[in-house]
Every structure is written in C-alpha cells, then in structure tokens.
Amino acid sequence: MNPHHIVQNLSFDQENMILSVDGSTYSIPISQASKRLSQATEAERKLYQISPSGYGIHWLAIDEDLSIDGLIRLANSLPVQNASRF
Template sequence: MVKAGERVQDVRVTEDTLTVDLLDGRTISVPLTWYPRLLHATEAQRNNWQVAGGGFGIHWPDVDEDLSTEGLLRGAPAPRESTPA
C-alpha cells in the first residue's frame, strides 16, 4: 500500500545513479543501468522530468520513461524485453 509520504519531492540523475527524495525524508538511490532509457538519454533529457501519478510517479517525456515510487522502493529494475528462444 502506498503511503502519502512516499510522494516524490526531488529527482537527481547522474551518469550512473538515479536518486529520488521522498516527502517523508527517505532517499532512494538505484543504479541507472536498471533503466536503459535513462542510461542512454542525454543530460538534458534526464533532467526533464515531471512528477506524475498524483505525486507517486516520475515521467520523463523526452524518453517516454515512467517510474513509480512503489517500484523504486521495491527495488524493481525496468522489465527486460524477452528475446525469442
């Protein structure tokens, strides 16, 4: 269950890390390799983010990436595309 304090306060993206500050004071840091769209984006594209989903999500319009605080807190990387056998 998502809690009110799990809303996004700030987002920072470096060359190798995504860091999200939540309203309840927690900070989530995950490797950028978990999110290939962000990993391969330019600095300008990474910095062009918007709070979405009532404050519980982050959207990057330039690279069509959407993440939720719930998924970040679970430590869930982006789903891998399946390859044919």
C-alpha cells in the same frame, strides 16, 4: 486527494538516480532502473514530471514512466554496494 508519495528531489550523477521521497533518499543505479534512462542524455533525464497523485515519474523526452513504489522496491532489493538508502 493526498498524494501517494511526496517527492522532495530527483537528481542524477554519472551512474545513479538519487531519489528523495517521503523523507528518505535512495541511490539507484540508472542502468537497473530503466534502459531508456540509461541511454538518455543528461538534458533528457532532467526533463521529467512527477504525477500529481505521487504515484510515478514521467520523462517527456524519452516517453518513460516509472512508479515510485517500483523504484523504492528496486532500491531495497539491491545489494548494499549497488544501492544505498540515506
């Protein structure tokens, strides 16, 4: 079974989630992606697992699940100054 998405990298800066997936990179405001992530500590944000199917990301410490498709849709729907695609 081929994964739905290939996540190359996931990192955070002060206000954004930087997601590199399928050869594209998206910068998404954490506060718009997830209330739980926005309230999480840096250590909690770093403790995640990509689903083997490539459909989503699970943060163990805060019990949060986000779909890759949903994050990409969010990034593409935000005004240019709020999200970027590299």
